[in-house]
Amino acid sequence: MSFEGYKDVIEEGDSVILYLTITQVYCVKAQPKIVNKKGNLVDNVFQTPFGALKCFDLIGKYYGSKISLSKGWGYVMQPNPELWTITLPHRTQIIYTPDISMIVLQLEISPGSVVIESGTGSGSLSHALIRAVKPHGHLHTFDFHEDRVKTARDEFQEHGFGKYVTVKHHDVCVNGFGDDLDNKADAVFLDLPHPWLAIPHTVKSFKDTGGRICSFSPCIEQVQKSCLILSKYGFQEIQTTEVLQTQYSVQQRTLPVLNLECLKVSKEEAELEKQIKRDVTKVMSAIPPASVPGHTGYLTFATMPPVWARNVQLNLSDIDDCNNE
Amino acid sequence: MENANEDTNKIKVGDFVIVQRQGYTKLHKIKAQSNLILGSFHIEMDNVIGERYFDTFQMKNTSNSKKFYTLEKVNEVNSVVESLNIEKSGTDNRHIQVNAESQGLSKEDIDKLKDEQFGSSNIVEQLVNNSKTFNMKTEYSQEKYLKKKEKKYFEYIVIRRPTIRLLAQMFYRQDPTKTLGIRVDDLSQILNHANIHPEGNHLLYDSGTSGLLPAAITNLIGSKTEGHLIHMHPGNECQKNAFMAMQFPQEQVERCTNVNLYSVLRCFYQNKDSYKKTQDTEIDNSCEEPAQKKIKVEDGEEQLPKKSWQIDNERACRILSNRVDSLIITSKEHPVNITKELLQFLNGNRQFVVFNILKEPLMDLYNYLKSREDIISIRLCNNFMRNYQVLPERTHPEVNMCSGGYILTAYKLSC
Ligand SMILES: C[S@@+](CC[C@H](N)C(=O)[O-])C[C@H]1O[C@@H](n2cnc3c(N)ncnc32)[C@H](O)[C@@H]1O
Numbered sequence: 001m002s003f004e005g006y007k008d009v010i011e012e013g014d015s016v017i018l019y020l021t022i023t024q025v026y027c028v029k030a031q032p033k034i035v036n037k038k039g040n041l042v043d044n045v046f047q048t049p050f051g052a053l054k055c056f057d058l059i060g061k062y063y064g065s066k067i068s069l070s071k072g073w074g075y076v077m078q079p080n081p082e083l084w085t086i087t088l089p090h091r092t093q094i095i096y097t098p099d100i101s102m103i104v105l106q107l108e109i110s111p112g113s114v115v116i117e118s119g120t121g122s123g124s125l126s127h128a129l130i131r132a133v134k135p136h137g138h139l140h141t142f143d144f145h146e147d148r149v150k151t152a153r154d155e156f157q158e159h160g161f162g163k164y165v166t167v168k169h170h171d172v173c174v175n176g177f178g179d180d181l182d183n184k185a186d187a188v189f190l191d192l193p194h195p196w197l198a199i200p201h202t203v204k205s206f207k208d209t210g211g212r213i214c215s216f217s218p219c220i221e222q223v224q225k226s227c228l229i230l231s232k233y234g235f236q237e238i239q240t241t242e243v244l245q246t247q248y249s250v251q252q253r254t255l256p257v258l259n260l261e262c263l264k265v266s267k268e269e270a271e272l273e274k275q276i277k278r279d280v281t282k283v284m285s286a287i288p289p290a291s292v293p294g295h296t297g298y299l300t301f302a303t304m305p306p307v308w309a310r311n312v313q314l315n316l317s318d319i320d321d322c323n324n325e
Numbered sequence: 326m327e328n329a330n331e332d333t334n335k336i337k338v339g340d341f342v343i344v345q346r347q348g349y350t351k352l353h354k355i356k357a358q359s360n361l362i363l364g365s366f367h368i369e370m371d372n373v374i375g376e377r378y379f380d381t382f383q384m385k386n387t388s389n390s391k392k393f394y395t396l397e398k399v400n401e402v403n404s405v406v407e408s409l410n411i412e413k414s415g416t417d418n419r420h421i422q423v424n425a426e427s428q429g430l431s432k433e434d435i436d437k438l439k440d441e442q443f444g445s446s447n448i449v450e451q452l453v454n455n456s457k458t459f460n461m462k463t464e465y466s467q468e469k470y471l472k473k474k475e476k477k478y479f480e481y482i483v484i485r486r487p488t489i490r491l492l493a494q495m496f497y498r499q500d501p502t503k504t505l506g507i508r509v510d511d512l513s514q515i516l517n518h519a520n521i522h523p524e525g526n527h528l529l530y531d532s533g534t535s536g537l538l539p540a541a542i543t544n545l546i547g548s549k550t551e552g553h554l555i556h557m558h559p560g561n562e563c564q565k566n567a568f569m570a571m572q573f574p575q576e577q578v579e580r581c582t583n584v585n586l587y588s589v590l591r592c593f594y595q596n597k598d599s600y601k602k603t604q605d606t607e608i609d610n611s612c613e614e615p616a617q618k619k620i621k622v623e624d625g626e627e628q629l630p631k632k633s634w635q636i637d638n639e640r641a642c643r644i645l646s647n648r649v650d651s652l653i654i655t656s657k658e659h660p661v662n663i664t665k666e667l668l669q670f671l672n673g674n675r676q677f678v679v680f681n682i683l684k685e686p687l688m689d690l691y692n693y694l695k696s697r698e699d700i701i702s703i704r705l706c707n708n709f710m711r712n713y714q715v716l717p718e719r720t721h722p723e724v725n726m727c728s729g730g731y732i733l734t735a736y737k738l739s740c
Contacts, residue, residue: 006525006650006672008739019701019736064674064739075701075738078674080520098708101513108488111523111547131522135550209334210379220720227715240713243510247706248684250691284692286684286705298713306334309379309483312402 003127004160007078010061015159017077017087020050027079027087032056050074079159081127091148094124095191095216098245099296104132106301107187107212111136116181116188116205118142118172118198123152125189126165130156134164140181144171176201183207190215195222196229203233203304210306218297226300234310235302242298248286257281334377336484341570342373343485343495347476350495352487352570363482365392372396378486385480386443394443402481403446413460420461429455445478465719487570489541496535496567501727504534505655506682508729510710515653516541518734519678523550525650528670530557530586532657536567539581542653543568548577555641555649557586557667559658584641585634590666592638593645600639600646645670652677660690660733673699673739682730694735703735 002014010016014030026048032055034044044055051070061067063078077083082097095103103125109115109132120126120143129139143149149169156165170178173194177185185205190198195215202213213235215226223240230238257279262270305312336342340355346363353361353370361368368384373396376382382396430438430452438448452474453459462470485491493512496503507515521527521542531538539556546552556563563583592600652671654660660679671677681687687705694700707730712723 006674008674022702022704025702062674062739064737066738066740077736080676082518082520082676097517098510098514101517102510104517105493105509105513105541106490108490110544111550128517131520132545135523136547223713223715224717224720228717238715240715242711242713244709245514245706246709247704250688250695250705284688286688300715306377306379308377309381311400312381 002079002159003081003084003131007063010058010063010076012059013158014058015079016058016063017079017083018046018048018053019075019077020048020072024049025083025087027084028053028055028058030055030058032059048074081131084127085124088122088124090122091151092119092121094122096124096296097128098243099216099299100125100128102241102243102299103189103214103216104128106299107189107214109133109137109187113137113186114140114184114207116140116142116177116185116202118170118177118190119144119192120148120152120167121191122148123155125191126152126156127159127161129189130161130164134161137164137186139165140168140177140185141165142168142170142172142177144169172201173197177205181205186211188213193222196225199226199229200233206304208307210304210309213302213304215300216297217300218295220298223298223300230300230302234313235304236313237303238300239302240298240300242295244293244296246288246292248288250284250286253283253285254280255283336373336376336378336380338374341487341572342378343487343491343570345483345485346481347479350485350491350498352492352495352566367393368482369393369395372398373484376484378484381481381483383480384443384482386440396482399481403444414464414467415461417463418461418466427456427458428452429457439478443478444480445475448478449474487567487572489537489544489567489571492540492567492570493537496537497727504537505532505657505680506730507534507537507655507680508708508710508727510708511680511729511732512537512541514708514732515655515678515680516545518676518732519651519653520676521545521651521653523547523552525551526553526555526644526647527651527653528555528557528645528649528667529653529655530663530667531563531653531655532559533564534567534655536563536565536569538653538655539563539565539583540567540571543573543577543581544571546577546580548574552580553644554581555589555644556581556583557589557641558583559586561585582637582641582644584637586663588634589638589641589645592635593642596642599635600642648672650675654679656681659686661686661693664690665693668737671737673737676734676736679733680730681733684731687731687733690733694733699738699740700735701738703733705731705733707731 010030012030016028016030018026018028028046031044033041036042046053046055048069050072053069058076061076063076066073066075085097111134113133114137115129115133117126117129117139120141126139126141133139146169149167153167156162182204186207188202188205192198195217217223227238259279336355338355338357342353342355344351344353344361344363351363355370355374359370361370366384373382376398381399381402383399384394385397387393387395438451449471459467493509497508523546527542529538529542539554542554546554649670650672652667654663656663660681664679679687679690691703691705694703710729711726714721714723
């Protein structure tokens with residue numbers, strides 16, 4: 001129960017974020033013992049670059065406090081969906097915060113929304129979706145991989161999110177989202193290799209008042225197929241977009257300054273006037289990393305109009321074409 | 326419940342609506358007998374009242390004046406590209422001369438058409454019939470020509486219910502300074518990194534995003550929840566276009582307390598008694614008795630009734646003294662001293678986000694925060710966002726792109 005509500009003190013069983021440096025962030029369980037590979041109950045020790053952490057020691061510590069490690073120190077924080085995304089155990093490719101943020105906003109999700117997601121994958125997006133729909137809404141998330149379904153379900157439960165989410169084991173391209181979700185959804189999110197096979201099934205899941213859909217695809221061919229299907233099934237405002245984030249490191253750099261003045265007088269004179277000294281200057285700069293992610297995936301958004309407007313096919317987006325005639 | 330639902334889908338007098346003509350959107354408040362100016366069109370909006378959100382209306386000429394249009398609800402629309410019967414296309418553009426007068430209709434002719442019977446299918450058909458080069462164009466450029474003309478003479482509009490997405494896009498498109506340069510992806514990340522959700526108290530300092538930030542936060546706090554927003558602003562009145570447009574239920578509106586930055590801080594530092602004491606009085610006030618009677622000093626002397634801004638200040642100060650769970654600063658001003666001041670109100674183990682259109686002020690802030698021992702995980706980033714045109718054989722990034730601003734995020738420790 002460490003995602004729900006704000007907590008002051010770490011309790012046994014909590015998932016805790018261990019922050020060492022900006023690139024060394026981990027999620028550990030405040031659990032004194034674990035079962036090792038041989039099936040024996042042993043002390044739960046987490047190895048960090050700054051030395052070992054006995055997870056038992058976390059219990060009773062304040063969230064947001066400093067803890068000592070044998071070769072340094074770290075900080076323990078309560079997890080939230082953003083921290084979870086950078087620390088979660090990867091079972092699949094996952095979606096990261098820049099895309100996740102855009103998805104939540106563009107799907108117009110707010111507390112009370114009913115959202116359908118497939119596939120669940122590693123649950124990176126799911127955590128942000130649950131935060132956005134609770135306390136009155138619900139997330140229905142589908143994956144056709146049995147282990148992932150089970151692991152995700154356990155994780156949500158452990159994180160205190162169990163009551164806001166239903167995880168289903170289901171091939172959505174073949175079976176759709178189930179009759180029990182007919183006319184229930186405000187928003188649908190797809191992260192599937194063949195989204196165009198699932199899109200037709202989403203239509204009947206939307207509420208009569210309509211809703212929003214998003215499909216995340218790494219390849220442009222997938223996007224092209226999805227867009228055609230979306231428009232065929234009556235979606236409007238179809239828009240494909242991509243968001244990339246650059247993180248800067250703020251640093252002071254020292255740069256040499258060449259002295260060109262000394263060239264204007266004779267060497268002796270310049271030496272006399274101490275003009276030949278080397279000069280440096282300091283600049284403050286925000287430096288992007290040498291390599292930044294250049295692509296994550298294309299986000300295709302669209303609107304399913306309310307039932308009374310579904311027959312009117314109207315272009316609601318801009319035609320903006322740059323090819324010269 | 327059913328009835329209530331039915332009602333909320335109806336467009337009523339007093340509603341804020343977004344009028345959408347293709348990709349163009351405009352916010353409008355429905356009044357009995359109101360007009361909307363949409364580009365060069367003056368549109369009488371009466372006929373949308375009683376219809377439903379997402380209904381489509383056709384702009385029709387009114388008999389009396391040429392620029393004025395009325396609206397008529399339609400159940401189908403004519404698409405220019407589909408309705409035209411194109412007989413001939415060229416294979417390339419080798420015969421098309423650059424400067425040749427290709428359109429047989431004069432500007433006056435077109436204006437006349439516009440005034441007689443406005444509508445893309447009608448006008449575009451005339452344009453095509455009178456074009457000397459249309460049949461020489463390739464199929465591709467014919468289609469492009471039609472789309473371009475259709476856009477110009479497009480006669481349909483849709484009435485939408487405002488959402489944060491539509492509002493953010495609308496303001497940014499009208500003028501990015503309306504949202505301090507906050508683009509929709511910036512907005513989405515500010516909200517996520519601040520961990521805005523229905524629980525807890527959230528603090529915002531916003532020097533003017535047309536109400537977009539308070540609206541977006543209030544939207545995520547949700548209705549019938551416990552969360553509260555303190556919205557600090559620099560002026561006498563806060564900007565609230567987007568907030569009004571969202572038409573939140575009253576109980577939700579009441580959980581956003583708008584206070585002037587200076588006056589609330591002055592109250593916090595210099596008027597501690599006022600907000601510590603009035604807690605009970607305020608609860609009493611809610612039971613219908615006029616506020617005037619309530620506020621008396623101990624010796625029985627009558628005091629002036631409190632102004633609503635004073636009550637808001639005191640409510641905000643009470644929340645601030647118990648500290649808040651998130652902090653967002655979207656300022657025009659230099660962010661360092663504002664952040665320094667407001668950070669004291671943030672609980673430990675919580676995150677905060679500062680946006681600025683410029684990188685340099687956030688670099689200053691970064692350095693300041695680095696020097697503090699209670700701040701970790703300081704990140705400065707900016708986003709690249711681009712939209713794509715996706716069409717068979719013609720998929721490419723859109724021609725126009727805009728640059729966003731900078732976002733600094735960090736966490737505060739507990740001790
Ligand atoms: C890339 S992962 C999703 C990652 C997830 N969005 C996240 O952020 O953690 C894609 C998932 O879709 C599931 N999947 C693929 N095809 C499916 C189908 N037809 N029905 C249900 N799940 C499917 C896969 O098992 C996989 O777990």
